[in-house]
Amino acid sequence: MKVIQISIFLENTGGRIAEATSILADAGINIRAMSLADTTDFGVLRLIVSDVDKAEKALKDQGFAVGKTNVVAVQVEDKPGGLNRILQVLAKAEINVEYIYAFLRDSDQAIMIFRFDNTDNALKILQENKIKVFKGEDIYAM
Amino acid sequence: MIYNIDFETLPREAITAIQLKRLKATLENVYATVPFYKDMFRKARLTPHDIRSLDDLQKIPFTTKQDLRDNYPYGMFAVPMANVVRIHASSGTTGSPTVVGYTARDINTWAELMARALSAGGAHRGDIIHNAYGYGLFTGGLGVHYGAEKLGASVIPVSGGNTKRQIVIMKDFGPTILTATPSYSLHLAEVAKDMGISFKDLKFKFGIFGAEPWSESMRDELEETLNITAVDIYGLSEVMGPGVAIECHEAKNGLHIFEDHFIPEIINPETGEVLPYGETGELVFTSITKEAFPIIRYRTRDITSLHPEPCICGRTHIRMKRVSGRSDDMLIIRGVNVFPSQIESVLMKTDKIEPHYQLVVDRVDNLDTLTVKVEVSESLFSDEIKLLQTLEAKLSSDIKEYLGVSAKVKLVEPKSIARSEGKAVRVIDNRKI
Numbered sequence: 001m002k003v004i005q006i007s008i009f010l011e012n013t014g015g016r017i018a019e020a021t022s023i024l025a026d027a028g029i030n031i032r033a034m035s036l037a038d039t040t041d042f043g044v045l046r047l048i049v050s051d052v053d054k055a056e057k058a059l060k061d062q063g064f065a066v067g068k069t070n071v072v073a074v075q076v077e078d079k080p081g082g083l084n085r086i087l088q089v090l091a092k093a094e095i096n097v098e099y100i101y102a103f104l105r106d107s108d109q110a111i112m113i114f115r116f117d118n119t120d121n122a123l124k125i126l127q128e129n130k131i132k133v134f135k136g137e138d139i140y141a142m
Numbered sequence: 143m144i145y146n147i148d149f150e151t152l153p154r155e156a157i158t159a160i161q162l163k164r165l166k167a168t169l170e171n172v173y174a175t176v177p178f179y180k181d182m183f184r185k186a187r188l189t190p191h192d193i194r195s196l197d198d199l200q201k202i203p204f205t206t207k208q209d210l211r212d213n214y215p216y217g218m219f220a221v222p223m224a225n226v227v228r229i230h231a232s233s234g235t236t237g238s239p240t241v242v243g244y245t246a247r248d249i250n251t252w253a254e255l256m257a258r259a260l261s262a263g264g265a266h267r268g269d270i271i272h273n274a275y276g277y278g279l280f281t282g283g284l285g286v287h288y289g290a291e292k293l294g295a296s297v298i299p300v301s302g303g304n305t306k307r308q309i310v311i312m313k314d315f316g317p318t319i320l321t322a323t324p325s326y327s328l329h330l331a332e333v334a335k336d337m338g339i340s341f342k343d344l345k346f347k348f349g350i351f352g353a354e355p356w357s358e359s360m361r362d363e364l365e366e367t368l369n370i371t372a373v374d375i376y377g378l379s380e381v382m383g384p385g386v387a388i389e390c391h392e393a394k395n396g397l398h399i400f401e402d403h404f405i406p407e408i409i410n411p412e413t414g415e416v417l418p419y420g421e422t423g424e425l426v427f428t429s430i431t432k433e434a435f436p437i438i439r440y441r442t443r444d445i446t447s448l449h450p451e452p453c454i455c456g457r458t459h460i461r462m463k464r465v466s467g468r469s470d471d472m473l474i475i476r477g478v479n480v481f482p483s484q485i486e487s488v489l490m491k492t493d494k495i496e497p498h499y500q501l502v503v504d505r506v507d508n509l510d511t512l513t514v515k516v517e518v519s520e521s522l523f524s525d526e527i528k529l530l531q532t533l534e535a536k537l538s539s540d541i542k543e544y545l546g547v548s549a550k551v552k553l554v555e556p557k558s559i560a561r562s563e564g565k566a567v568r569v570i571d572n573r574k575i
Contacts (some may be wrong), residue, residue, distance in 0.1 A: 007525035009518045011555050037527045042553055044525055063557045065523040098526060115525070 001123050003136045004071040005113065006056055007046045009065040012038065020045060020059065027058040032142060033113055035101035048073075048103065048113060050140050070119050073103060073139045075132035076110045083112065085130055095127040105142065145261035145293065146254070149402045150457045150531030155452065157401050157458065161492045162196055164430035165405060166506070169202075170487070172436050175220040176220045179211055179438060193390055199428065200416050204439045210240040210380060217317050219243050221434050230379050231279045232479065242281075242379050243434040249288065251431055252382055255400050256289020259388035262371040262398065262406060262455070264348030265319045267294035272317035272346075275353065276302040276477065282353050286321045289385060295319070302326065302477075305333045320370065324351040324360055328508035331367045341368045348391060350375050353386060353463055353477040354399065354510075359574075374464055380440055381427045387462055393454050403431045403439075406462065408448050411469035422447045424469045425462065443470045458492060471569060475510045478547045481569045485514055490538050492533075497520060500559045505573040512549040514541065520575030 010016045022079050025030060027049070030050035037044045049055040052068070059066045076082045090097060096117040103111035111134065116122035144150050145508040169190035182203050183189060191197060210218060219226065226243040265271060275282030283301055290297035298317055300308055309329060311317075315420060320327060327349060329339070330343055349368055352375035364372040369392050377384035386404060387397035399406050404427050408417045411424040425442045429435075445467040450460045473480045482501055482514065489495045498517035503510060512542045516537065524530055537551040560567045 005525070006522075009530075009553070009555055011558065039531060041525060042530070044527055044530070046525055053219050063555070065518045065520055065522070065556050067523045067525050069525045 001072070001127075001133045001134060002119060003048060003073045003113070003134070003139050004052045005046050005048055005069045005071045005115070006052060006059070007044050007067045007069060008059055009067075010043045010045055012041055012043060017045060019062075020064065023058050023062050023064075024049065024055055026108065027054055029055045029058070032074045032139060033101065033103040033111075035099070035113075037099070039081070046101070048139060052140070069115065072119060072122060072126070073134040074112050074114055074126065075134065076112050078108050079112045082110070086112075086126075089125060089129045089131065090122065093121075095122045095125055111139075143266060144262050144456060145258040148260060149400075149561050150400075150459060151161055152402070152458055153336075154458065161405055161430060164402075165196070165428065166190065166193065168428070168430050168432075168436050169438070171179065172220055176218060176436075178209065178218060181565060182438075196405070199407070199439070201255070202439055202528045204409075204414065204426065205437060206441050206443050207240060207443075207505070214239070215241040216243070218334055219434055220436075222371050226434050228284075230284075230383065232379055236524065238280065240380060245433040248382075248433050248435075251403065252285060252385060252521070253288035253292040255382070255403060256285055256385035257292040257484045258289075258400065259375055259385045260286070260289050260293050260295065260319070260321075260350065262388045262390045263319075263350040263375065264298055264371060264391040265290070265293060265295055265350075265386050268368070269295045269319050269347075270315060270317040270345075271297045271319045271321060272300060272308075272312060272315075273297055273314050274300055274302055274308060274322035274330070275384070280477075281379045282477070285383040285385055286350075286378065289565040290321075305330060306337065309334045309337055309339055312344055312346075313339055318345050318347050318350040320346050320368065321375075322351065323353045324364055324372075325354060325505065325510055327351060327364060327368060329459050332507060342371075344369075346370045348373065350388075352376055354474040355467075373384070376462070376465065378442060378444075380437060381429060381442070382432065386427070390453060390455035390457060396449055396463055397452075398453070398455075398459040399448075401459045404429055406448055406460065406490065408446070409441075411443075411445075413442075418442070419448050419450055419460075422466070424461075425465075434498060441469075443451070443468050444477050445469055461535060469537055473501065473512075473569065474569065475503060475512050475547050478545065480512070480545055484545055485541060488544050489514075489516060489537065491540065495519070498556075498559055503571045512547060514549050515554045515559060516551060517559055518553050519556060522553075523568055 033048040035046045098115040173190045225245050227246050228244040231568040232240040273286045277283030349370045349372045361372050373389040375388050376397050377386040387399040389397045408423040408424040417423045418562045425444045427440050429437045444465045446465050500515045534551045541549045
């Protein structure tokens with residue numbers, strides 16, 4: 001039930017994100033979701049892509065430092081309190097969330113990408129609470 | 143004023159006669175007391191008796207910084223520890239630092255030479271010396287201090303740092319001589335300006351600047367900004383400390399080397415061949431009066447040339463040109479000696495770091511800044527910003543701890559550090575000095 005996210009290290013210089021996205025475009029890879037975390041000097045671009053292995057190889061070949069991380073794609077009801085419910089469940093179980101970003105989808109259901117400090121525990125809690133979690137293959141192909 | 147008129151104005155023949163006599167005694171002594179030197183002579187198939195003229199000095203092999211490290215801490219000392227009254231060490235290293243020792247007589251000699259140096263730089267008995275060289279293992283602070291007392295000047299042992307307080311002291315105590323690194327002096331001037339104090343309203347007349355390389359254009363800036371006459375002082379702990387050579391304020395054209403205590407040579411750093419006067423090469427020193435830590439043909443790695451022509455100040459001691467560079471990759475950052483290899487070993491202490499780094503040195507507002515760029519490798523990379531930031535902070539504090547120099551660590555992308563012929567360019571020095 002885990003989704004593999006790839007992340008790359010970027011210096012804060014002009015055009016670096018565009019270079020990364022053009023490498024992915026040339027390799028025929030679709031970006032499903034992305035988020036950028038940054039400091040004054042550098043940033044980390046996190047991506048959910050259609051083909052993890054191919055994307056990793058393409059970016060590595062062009063000299064990027066590429067990391068792979070297990071994240072969890074969680075279905076969130078697209079209405080007030082939808083995200084809150086999930087976060088309350090996690091907080092109660094003392095599961096730490098490292099970061100969250102949105103996965104856009106054309107429906108009344110939203111998907112959020114979660115990075116937990118303990119992914120297995122988090123998955124267990126989510127399942128116990130009947131919160132829908134997506135399989136990697138489903139996410140890559142969406 | 144010439145502090146020791148007898149010795150500082152000797153005719154050349156008298157200087158060389160004294161040098162030969164003292165050299166022979168020094169060689170006899172180190173041969174008998176320091177196993178390293180005895181070995182060195184043996185390997186070169188020499189004994190001290192084979193050195194009959196100053197030219198014969200060339201037969202003796204060189205001593206290098208590595209030799210001093212190999213004999214860490216006291217292996218190069220020529221007297222029992224009971225006779226050593228002071229120990230100094232070279233500014234921070236990750237491996238062994240170089241340790242030097244002084245007998246009571248050495249301290250006295252050093253004070254005499256520093257008194258000569260301060261005199262040549264314009265100081266007299268009755269002057270108030272604001273000594274902003276660091277006190278501690280570094281020889282700068284205490285070297286100037288003892289010389290100032292010997293001269294009969296009043297010394298303010300302010301040491302480095304705490305800049306605003308230094309400005310208040312300068313304003314209230316009325317010092318007339320400034321001893322500091324040139325970059326810190328310009329920083330003092332800027333802080334003073336921000337505090338609404340102009341050096342034109344202070345009592346300074348002379349500034350004696352050293353412990354880092356500086357230039358003629360920096361002299362102009364120092365003299366203009368600080369409203370003083372600026373002279374260059376040279377020294378290194380391995381040879382003694384500050385006061386090995388000094389520019390006279392009358393000529394401000396090269397630094398007189400105290401030849402009754404040291405024999406300078408200039409060599410081709412590639413071949414080791416001794417070069418004639420006037421030619422540029424690496425400076426090599428032999429001490430001829432030191433007791434605890436005599437040094438024979440020490441390669442300083444500093445690039446300069448020697449000029450024996452008489453000087454308008456009346457001193458007859460040979461002059462060395464302002465040091466123009468290094469024959470190795472050592473950097474001097476805020477007075478601290480830094481070798482790229484030291485930074486490398488600090489970085490290597492952290493697992494996962496690959497040896498792709500680059501040092502970028504700048505001078506911002508007259509203070510040297512060091513940025514260490516480290517390439518992010520696959521294994522180092524994390525998708526969590528805070529881990530990367532923690533890594534930067536840790537490396538920066540390790541560098542500060544081991545080398546004593548503040549550095550900003552900046553993570554950069556893989557392969558982003560320029561490589562020439564496959565070899566990374568380790569140092570970019572943007573300072574205009």
